[in-house]
Amino acid sequence: KPYQDQGVGSELMGRVVRAARNRGIRRLYMSCMAENSKMQAIARKYEADLRFEYGEVIGEILPETPNYYSIMAEAAEDRVGFMIAVLELHSRMVRAA
Numbered sequence: 001k002p003y004q005d006q007g008v009g010s011e012l013m014g015r016v017v018r019a020a021r022n023r024g025i026r027r028l029y030m031s032c033m034a035e036n037s038k039m040q041a042i043a044r045k046y047e048a049d050l051r052f053e054y055g056e057v058i059g060e061i062l063p064e065t066p067n068y069y070s071i072m073a074e075a076a077e078d079r080v081g082f083m084i085a086v087l088e089l090h091s092r093m094v095r096a097a
Contacts, residue, residue, distance in 0.1 A: 017063050018063075018070055018074050019074060021063035021065070021066050023066075026063070027060060028062075028063065030058070030059040031058050032059075033055070033057070034057055036057070039057075043059040047062075048060060
């Protein structure tokens with residue numbers, strides 16, 4: 001609950017779609033419970049084709065082909081994530097000492 005409505009799910013979905021796109025994956029599938037309207041809204045942001053099956057929602061996303069921007073964006077996010085992880089590890093080690 002503390003992380004809801006802050007864009008975390010949208011950011012994660014965007015990273016998954018971009019990673020699939022950059023690796024030439026042509027089709028992504030997701031599923032969620034029929035009551036999970038927030039996940040369905042996130043899937044719609046990424047142009048998922050949603051269908052209802054047996055109490056759940058199945059989404060299909062067709063990523064675009066990779067381009068220079070998508071590859072560089074993924075590389076930049078990876079580097080920033082690594083730097084944050086290193087800084088957090090350092091902070092934990094300092095607090096523990």
